Amino acid sequence: MLAAPLSPAATFVGNAFYGDAPDDHHPWAIHDRNRPQPRVVVPGTASTADKPGKPPSDAIILFDGTEASLSKWEADKKEAGPSAWVVKDGAMECVPKSGYIRTKDQFGDIQLHVEWAAPKNVQGDSQGRGNSGIFLMGILEVQVLDNYNNPTYADGFATSVYGVNPPMVNALRAPGEYQMIDIIFRRPIYKGDKVIDPGYVTVFCNGVLVQDHTPIEGKTGHMKRSVPGPFPQKGPLKLQDHGNPVRFRNIWYRELPPRVVEGSTDGYLTAEATKAKRAEIAATLRADAAKLTPGSTDHMLRLAESLVYAPDAAARKEFEKQAASYAAGVKALSGTALEAKKDEAIRVLKAFQYLAKSKVVPASFAPKTALEQVSKAAGWDEKKK
């Protein structure tokens, strides 16, 4: 029986005033309940030798074995038009001398899944056996080659970044069998002629890591040293015609989220980016506070929570007023009325203590001191036996 699907709408209540507060390079607290929940993706299934697996739910499918999906591709020529590559047995096969094939889609940073099989009928050697290529953005080749008992120059091996970096190991299956290739590609990012991030290629071949975050040195080429330089924002995926009828199946990709240098707020940020994000989170929490009953404990604590991210004179003034009033109210209680307030008062005291620890309020914050005195007098801080 299938398990109930994950609910994309599920929210996390969590605890405010919990882990270490945001700092100059992290807009979120540790274990921050306000940090967005990861998006739900239904995972796919693994391929077998005979049958391609199912892509994850958010994958964009480039080829699924059907003629129809071949229409997502075109001949890699100036005058775009249909490619001569053919669909056979659920695979698209290179027709030698017909030229490269490219996707009509263009994309930048991706997780890419490709399966390829070299011809079962072994012909040629070295670079002449089962050669094709996975050209990321059309300009960086992750080599496709039948290196099963077929030596060649190491930097031109199957799953090499062609001419740049050999795979760490040769994890190929025999010709005729499908190789499952998973690639994580991050393109180079430049600001003018200054490199901000060289970009990286990570490759798994049949589940075995073969390129480990290999820095990109530029476009790849034959006999030529790669030259570092900017890549476009997007480009097509190209598959190479190197004169061999190599087959491909089950091709899909997932676009990757931006990196910190492109504005992501997950990671180690600049002081400027952190400040901006903290201000944004604080504004969201203050807007949320405005929906709560004015003067309620929840309202007071939500305002306090917003101050952990960013200062705000009006929110601060309102919070301090409510905190003073709250502490005075608790202080005036005694007997059963005080005991009835115990759990909430301890929660508020802990919040005030967190604010002091995080330097949002001074250690001498009067409402905190007042609640500490009440707690001590009532014996609330004694460890339970």
Ligand code: MG
């Ligand atoms: Mg090649």
